[in-house]
């Protein structure tokens with residue numbers, strides 16, 4: 625298989641420490657078990673025609689404040705008190721660390737002449753926080769952020785938009801990296817090659833193999 629011409633990388637969990645560590649920090653500091661938050665989101669979704677509020681948040685259809693209020697309202701009935709959710713992003717980002725070996729690799733791939741894009745499901749209000757964690761614009765010529773384009777992974781449209789904005793490499797000439805399997809599967813459906821990130825060593829090995837042109841799926 626020929627070497628890819630472009631890299632499309634996820635942000636959270638790929639260029640950062642594992643997100644579970646950040647969710648654990650929020651759980652420790654707020655005292656709210658995270659499966660309780662998951663159940664609250666599912667209950668809200670059920671009343672709202674199956675629309676998950678997290679997806680609305682990530683698509684920029686709901687503000688962070690409104691999202692946290694909604695979750696607090698839902699949890700209040702179950703927990704018997706109104707949980708303090710306003711420090712969520714502060715605690716979450718305090719626990720989130722840059723994944724230096726992966727960021728170094730991204731620099732190296734850019735320097736080797738590959739086109740570089742980031743495709744992230746994110747929260748509009750979090751942009752200054754996540755951008756401060758790495759030199760985004762030095763590495764990536766393109767950032768497609770769900771909260772600003774009204775679509776989120778794994779919707780095909782957001783991958784198509786990324787390819788359109790890269791304006792050049794075909795789907796088969798792109799290598800997509802993400803820590804969530806369904807996001808990789810959706811990319812593969814469109815003919816984009818993928819590396820499913822599990823840990824730095826595994827992912828860096830697979831990415832190096834792919835960019836050398838030796839990779840085969």
Ligand SMILES: [Mg+2]
Nearest residue numbers: 634636637803
């Ligand atoms: Mg991720």
